[in-house]
Amino acid sequence: MTPFAYLKNTEKQRLEELFTFLEFPSVSAKSEHKKDLNNCAKWLSAHLKKIGFTSKVMPTGGHPVVYAEYMVDKSKPTILYYGHYDVQPPEPLDLWKSQPFKPEVRAGYIYARGATDDKGQTFCHIKGLESVIKTTGTLPVNVKFLIEGEEETHSENLPKFIRKNKTMLKADIVVVSDTAQFSRTIPAVTFGLRGIASTEVFVYGPKRDVHSGSFGGAIANPVNVLCSMVAQLHKSDGSIAIPGFYSKVKKPTAWERKQFKKLPFKESAYKKALGISALHGEKGFTTLERSWIRPTLDVNGITGGYQGEGAKTIIPSYASCKITMRLVPDMDPKDICNKLEKFLKKIAPKSVRIKVDKHGGAKGVNVPTDGPWLDAAAEAIKIGFGVGPVFMKEGGSIPIVGDFKEILGLDTLLIGFGQNDDNIHSPNERFRIRDFERGCKTAAALPDTLAKVK
Numbered sequence: 448m449t450p451f452a453y454l455k456n457t458e459k460q461r462l463e464e465l466f467t468f469l470e471f472p473s474v475s476a477k478s479e480h481k482k483d484l485n486n487c488a489k490w491l492s493a494h495l496k497k498i499g500f501t502s503k504v505m506p507t508g509g510h511p512v513v514y515a516e517y518m519v520d521k522s523k524p525t526i527l528y529y530g531h532y533d534v535q536p537p538e539p540l541d542l543w544k545s546q547p548f549k550p551e552v553r554a555g556y557i558y559a560r561g562a563t564d565d566k567g568q569t570f571c572h573i574k575g576l577e578s579v580i581k582t583t584g585t586l587p588v589n590v591k592f593l594i595e596g597e598e599e600t601h602s603e604n605l606p607k608f609i610r611k612n613k614t615m616l617k618a619d620i621v622v623v624s625d626t627a628q629f630s631r632t633i634p635a636v637t638f639g640l641r642g643i644a645s646t647e648v649f650v651y652g653p654k655r656d657v658h659s660g661s662f663g664g665a666i667a668n669p670v671n672v673l674c675s676m677v678a679q680l681h682k683s684d685g686s687i688a689i690p691g692f693y694s695k696v697k698k699p700t701a702w703e704r705k706q707f708k709k710l711p712f713k714e715s716a717y718k719k720a721l722g723i724s725a726l727h728g729e730k731g732f733t734t735l736e737r738s739w740i741r742p743t744l745d746v747n748g749i750t751g752g753y754q755g756e757g758a759k760t761i762i763p764s765y766a767s768c769k770i771t772m773r774l775v776p777d778m779d780p781k782d783i784c785n786k787l788e789k790f791l792k793k794i795a796p797k798s799v800r801i802k803v804d805k806h807g808g809a810k811g812v813n814v815p816t817d818g819p820w821l822d823a824a825a826e827a828i829k830i831g832f833g834v835g836p837v838f839m840k841e842g843g844s845i846p847i848v849g850d851f852k853e854i855l856g857l858d859t860l861l862i863g864f865g866q867n868d869d870n871i872h873s874p875n876e877r878f879r880i881r882d883f884e885r886g887c888k889t890a891a892a893l894p895d896t897l898a899k900v901k
């Protein structure tokens with residue numbers, strides 16, 4: 448039997464197993480789910496063992512890592528597959544058509560939190576490799592799996608884990624499927640990701656909420672102040688006003704611009720899919736450039752004052768917001784956070800006190816745009832999808848990819864099986880069954896194409 452025939456024969460069971468994986472509410476951001484993350488890791492490790500891997504759940508300073516190995520021959524290349532079994536919080540729950548941790552198939556899609564990001568995509572590789580092992584009795588390459596539980600919370604403990612386990616993780620190339628294809632008909636290899644710098648800003652006013660009639664007009668309102676400060680972070684041309692923000696940002700290269708221009712991007716379809724009537728962004732850049740290779744600053748959430756039913760006439764005591772900035776390669780997250788803090792403190796009126804908490808960060812990465820590994824990935828995609836990939840970048844971040852290069856000296860192949868409209872981080876996250884199948888096929892073809900490299 449061929450691996451593809453095996454995949455076909457096991458289609459139903461494969462979907463059921465993915466459903467079991469998706470049923471764990473492995474939300475890394477919330478401490479109440481600690482047990483669920485542990486159980487999910489245990490299930491995953493046991494599943495890898497059933498396929499023929501040696502595997503263990505390994506502790507970190509946070510949620511555990513699932514590690515697995517299938518070693519065949521020292522002279523063959525070693526592939527390190529990375530993925531994450533943790534997921535984003537599912538809220539707001541009332542916007543889900545079916546429950547986030549009760550997977551359901553509707554109109555050719557699997558709906559569940561983690562369906563695409565990243566359980567479904569990681570599972571493609573597990574099942575693709577299984578199809579090769581079960582039909583040929585072995586693999587043409589050595590395989591290592593590193594599947595973590597803290598990607599959605601900045602992979603805070605993983606760099607240390609990698610440093611401690613350098614020998615165990617020794618490999619020739621990393622494979623990650625945690626991105627998207629360009630479109631439903633155009634698969635892609637991604638050659639760069641943006642980084643991220645995360646902060647939370649607090650504005651403190653009077654030591655308690657006070658009557659807005661008695662005190663309004665005489666003291667600063669922290670919510671008003673925060674809004675005004677946030678409004679000053681961008682200039683009217685869409686660029687970011689923080690001094691020095693762009694000092695490390697390189698102009699897009701001619702090659703990059705050419706790749707992007709080749710892609711069949713339709714502004715009208717993009718707007719329609721999002722339900723917006725006009726686009727917005729930095730002057731002088733296309734939409735793809737704005738979302739892939741330019742740094743950004745966004746408020747992810749803002750709070751303060753009374754938000755319950757009816758009216759409450761107060762000047763709130765404090766206000767806060769979460770700000771993340773997407774970075775391009777060479778920008779340093781710490782440096783950018785410091786620059787934001789300095790700017791906010793400079794523009795803040797004396798009437799309030801400002802505190803800026805600096806959370807995790809990750810550098811943007813570029814991965815090679817040519818060479819034998821990339822050719823091998825493109826060949827496997829051609830087999831799995833029936834059509835070769837385009838080259839693109841992505842605006843999202845996978846924090847550990849930069850560390851693979853810095854700590855292990857390894858390049859990464861970013862082979863996305865998802866779609867831009869899979870609703871990742873959003874209600875009704877989904878994975879198209881067709882993409883799951885094509886992902887599994889690509890994953891089944893990849894060991895053979897990679898084996899030819901070394």
Ligand code: BES
Pocket residue numbers: 564565598599600601602625626627643809841842843844845846
């Ligand atoms: N899979 C995404 C990264 C991604 C998103 C790549 C969209 C390409 C397109 C990943 O799970 C993710 O969401 N990363 C976070 C990292 C952050 C929490 C440090 C992100 O980008 O917000």
Ligand code: MN
Pocket residue numbers: 531564565598625
């Ligand atoms: Mn992901």
Ligand code: MN
Pocket residue numbers: 535564599871872
């Ligand atoms: Mn994610």
